[in-house]
Each structure stands twice: as structure tokens, then as C-alpha cells.
Amino acid sequence: MIGPKCQSTKFKKNGHKRGKQNHLCSDCGHQFIDNYSPLGYPEYVKKHCLHLYVEGNGFRRIERLTGVCHNTVINCVKASGLSLSQQPDYDEIPEVAQIDELQTFVGNKKNKIWLWTSVNKEFAGILAMTIGDRSAETFKPLWKIIKGWKCFFYATDGYAVYPKFIDEADHIVSKSYDPR
Numbered sequence: 412m413i414g415p416k417c418q419s420t421k422f423k424k425n426g427h428k429r430g431k432q433n434h435l436c437s438d439c440g441h442q443f444i445d446n447y448s449p450l451g452y453p454e455y456v457k458k459h460c461l462h463l464y465v466e467g468n469g470f471r472r473i474e475r476l477t478g479v480c481h482n483t484v485i486n487c488v489k490a491s492g493l494s495l496s497q498q499p500d501y502d503e504i505p506e507v508a509q510i511d512e513l514q515t516f517v518g519n520k521k522n523k524i525w526l527w528t529s530v531n532k533e534f535a536g537i538l539a540m541t542i543g544d545r546s547a548e549t550f551k552p553l554w555k556i557i558k559g560w561k562c563f564f565y566a567t568d569g570y571a572v573y574p575k576f577i578d579e580a581d582h583i584v585s586k587s588y589d590p591r
Contacts, residue, residue, distance in 0.1 A: 416441040452479060460484045461491055465536050470515055482517055488526075492540050505531035505538070507583070508562040510553075512545060512570065527553050547572045 413420055414436040425435035431444045456479060463473045470481035513526045527550055528540045539556045543549030554576045557565070562581075567573045569584040 412445065414439070414441060415443050452483070457487050460487055464488055481515075485515060485517060485524075489542060492537075492542070505533065505560075505562060507564045507566055508538075508557050508560060509566045510557065510573070511568060512550075514545070525549060529553065529557050545570075545572075547575055550576065 412422075412434075414422055414434075417436060417439040419436050419438040421437040422434045423437060425433045425442060427433055428442075428444055431446075433442055433444055435442050456477065460473050460477055460479055460483075463476060464470075464484065468476070470484050473479065473484050474481040508529050509532065510527070510529050513528070514523055515526065516523050523544075524542055525545045526540060526542050528537045530537055539553055541549055541553040550572050558576075564581055564583050565573075565577045566583040566585055567577070573582065
């Protein structure tokens with residue numbers, strides 16, 4: 412075993428910390444334990460939270476159902492979103508792209524963030540997303556992805572940012588558009 416800070420092999424036992432042997436480095440005085448427990452929730456809890464989110468549950472509902480803090484769920488959604496491919500499989504590209512924005516906050520209610528998503532009602536899941544404020548600058552990277560799909564129409568809730576990007580002939584303004 413070597414010290415994690417200075418890579419020294421000179422250390423001595425220094426009591427116990429939370430039931431684990433604590434050590435003290437003789438060279439630099441740094442305290443450390445043999446092996447650290449992994450932090451955070453197990454992978455199956457994270458997957459369950461993501462599944463609940465994809466099924467349309469809000470962050471606070473997921474918190475009530477699982478006991479996992481909504482901020483942790485938000486961070487989990489962000490992390491999984493970064494790992495996703497920027498382009499959906501060809502068979503998942505919808506004829507009508509449904510675009511919406513969702514407000515939540517991190518830490519306190521003054522720290523608002525917006526999650527912009529594009530979904531296909533035929534398949535469960537988010538096809539593309541971006542996170543930021545509620546401005547055109549935040550929507551721009553999402554639109555860059557969506558316009559490449561060459562959908563027939565784009566269904567939105569009519570927020571003022573959308574007409575700046577979407578041609579009026581291709582834009583459907585509806586709170587609950589159902590293509591069937």
C-alpha cells in the first residue's frame with residue numbers, strides 16, 4: 412500500500428474512521444484509509460429514476476417515488492444525456508417532431524434551468540435535448556439537430572422562440588398534438 416498524496420510507503424496506523432482503519436503518512440502527514448466506499452446510488456437506482464423520467468414523471472414525483480433527491484435525478488438525466496448519440500436511429504426519426512421546454516431548478520428556486528426536448532410519441536424516450544435558460548441561444552443547438560431530420564412538421568406549444576427558427580408552413584402550435 413502507498414500513500415495517495417505523496418506516494419510514500421512510510422505510514423502508520425492512526426485509529427479508525429467510520430469503522431475502517433485510518434493511516435497517517437510519515438512523510439507528508441496526510442491521513443487516509445485503505446479502501447474507500449463508492450459514493451452515490453447504485454446503478455440500478457439510477458436506471459430506475461431514468462426509466463421513470465422517460466415515462467413522463469417529473470423530477471419531484473420521481474423523488475417522492477424513489478426517495479432520491481430531485482437534484483440528483485436532474486444530474487443523472489444530464490449525465491445520461493451527455494452520453495447519448497446526437498443523432499437518433501433513422502427509424503426513430505418522427506414525421507412530426509414534438510418540441511417542448513420544461514422548467515426546473517437546481518439547489519434553490521432562484522437557480523432555474525430549462526430542459527428543451529424533442530420527442531416522438533410513437534417511441535418512448537427523448538430523441539434530442541439541451542439544457543440552459545429559456546432563450547433562443549439555448550434552443551439553437553437543439554434546432555441544429557432537429558432540422559437535420561427533415562421532419563414534415565414541428566409541433567410546439569407556441570413559445571415565442573420557435574417562430575424564429577421554424578418556418579410557419581412547417582409549424583404546428585398545439586399543447587397536445589396527436590398525429591393519429
